[in-house]
Amino acid sequence: MSDMTAEDWEAAFHGIELPETAQIDTGVFISNVPGFLEKSFAILHGGNERVAEPVR
Structure with a gap:
C-alpha cells in the first residue's frame, strides 16, 4: 500500500x-484521462x- 494521501496524488x-x-496496457485504453x-x-x-486500496 502506498503512503501517499489523496492530497499527495492530486x-x-x-x-x-x-x-x-x-x-x-496492451488493448487497455483510458478514453478520458x-x-x-x-x-x-x-x-x-x-x-x-x-x-481506495486498488486505486493506490
Missing part, C-alpha cells in the same frame, strides 16, 4: 498537461480503505 498531477486518451483521474481522486477521498 498534487502530483496538479498543473501538468494531460492527454485526453492513454494506453495503459482527466475524468479517470477525477473519479480516482474521489475514491481516494471517500474514506473507505478497502475501496
Whole structure:
C-alpha cells in the first residue's frame, strides 16, 4: 500500500498537461484521462480503505 494521501496524488498531477486518451496496457485504453483521474481522486477521498486500496 502506498503512503501517499489523496492530497499527495492530486498534487502530483496538479498543473501538468494531460492527454485526453492513454494506453495503459496492451488493448487497455483510458478514453478520458482527466475524468479517470477525477473519479480516482474521489475514491481516494471517500474514506473507505478497502475501496481506495486498488486505486493506490
